[in-house]
Amino acid sequence: MRVTEEELVKAARRKDLTVRWVSRILGYIVVLGTWEWASGRVLEENLLPGPTRVVQTAIELFNKGKIFSAFEATLTRIVLGVAVAFLVGAALGILTQNRWFAGFFKDAITIGLTSPGLIWVLITALVFGNRWYGPLSAIVLTTFALVTVNVAEGIGTLPKDTIDMAKAFKVGVVRRNRHIVIPHLAPFLFTGFRFSFSIGWKVTVLTEIFTASSGIGFEMRIAQILFRQDEVLTWILLFFVFALFFEKVVLQAIENRFFRWRKEIAST
């Protein structure tokens, strides 16, 4: 029997795929298995609760209704913080169109990009105490620069010809911004938002540890103080999975839909 080259390639590809999937599943089994095995043998079960224990705790917490209220509190903070950071960042990005303001805010943006969230969390905690705008300002200070950089970058690539034409035809400032600048900036704004979210959720949880009496960070801290490792792990994993899901699936889907009319952006 003769075997064509095409069949050989196909067979090789199929083999490749099985190898990949088998090792992938094996990876899950080995890692989760080691974790489950190590709990209670290598370390005490209280120190390292296994995956089954974590799932049990998650169900327990869910039945107590704790999960819902904690997520609600944290998500409210995130949405508020990221929204304000977005407005401030975008306003700054638009201001830096002007060369003078670009010079003025240059260092502010560098500082905003490089300083870790922890610094702002502690400073605002001391200044504002438990007031709601303490954590808010920490989130804003940590994430605004990311939006600014994106907006400024978008402005740098503005279609100058179109704007010049609009100016020549005496189109007003408001209409010029509405019809040329904002549509051009939209993708940059969107990525700025996604970007600040991915950092925003981590900072929010950090602020809750220091200055909140509700939310996921608060629950994590309490669990740590009470030495309940299973609850610490459960909160961490729940929120981790949630944030990844939101970022990678929900936002990605929205973005793809939003920019369907511009294929070159939607494809990224």
Add this chain to the structure above:
Amino acid sequence: MTAVMTESAQSSPQSPRRSTRRLPLALRVLRSPRLARVLFLPAVLIFWLISNKLIADSWGFDSSVLATPIEVWDFMYAEVTGDTVAPANLYQTFGISLRRLGLGFVISMTVGTTLGIGMGLSKAVNAFFHDWVMALLAMPALAWALFLSLILGFGDKGPVWAVVLAGIPFVIVNVREGVRSTPRDLFDMSTAFGVSPLKRIRHVLLPSLFPFLFAAARYALSIGWKGLVIIELFGGQDGAGWTFKFWYDAHRLHGVIGYSMFFVIFALVLENVVLEPISRRVFKWRPSLNQPDIVEEDMDVVKYPALADESLSDRDTIIQEKN
């Protein structure tokens, strides 16, 4: 001044750029972005003092709870000269932390490089670890801090583990990418001539891996440092992060701001004085590889238009530096 005026008067006002030259010098200076940049610092200081006053007035507490720029400066000066109220002075605390960072860095580089080479060479090994490495990559340092501090308690072990866990996924991913970008031809040739696998790794793989290893080292250091500070804050009894928390617990705002500045300065020094010159020196012989093009399917990095022309390493650093 007059010379400028006559010169600009003589030149024909054809380009719009020239026309600004006619402005009087004072106005031109006022309008220059450089002056604006210089003005930023005094503006911040004034804003700081005014908001101090406003906050103290509106909440009706003693304004000595808040810090003034001068207090912060005095604090930083005292710390730098080794005069401190905290249990250990600036050099001792940073020394303790740097030792932990160094140890964690060596471990994460060794283990990460081994795993990365394995993942780059074999598809099966790659599939085995891939999802877990990606999960590690996106894990916030805070999670490790709380988790490890309960298991390992206060001491050196927790912080070192935190450095390893924070840095290792970046090492793995970069090394894997480096292995994948090794020139295939050289590899095939050495296989054809029957060069032993060990020799192949030593003479073909490692040289082309070097820029990626360097990038990995950079990540491991800067991200490991962030993780270290956070775990020292929650589960430590000494070190830079713990001292930062010490001032926070003592409710000394000038101490907290001063220490924040030390962290920022430390990061800048590490990047510009230590890593940058080394990278320039090491890669002098192959200028094109000065900035390796690291491509990775990073779960934590959003693909975004801005900074697209810069190397990906900057993006990651920005993202990761925040947690």
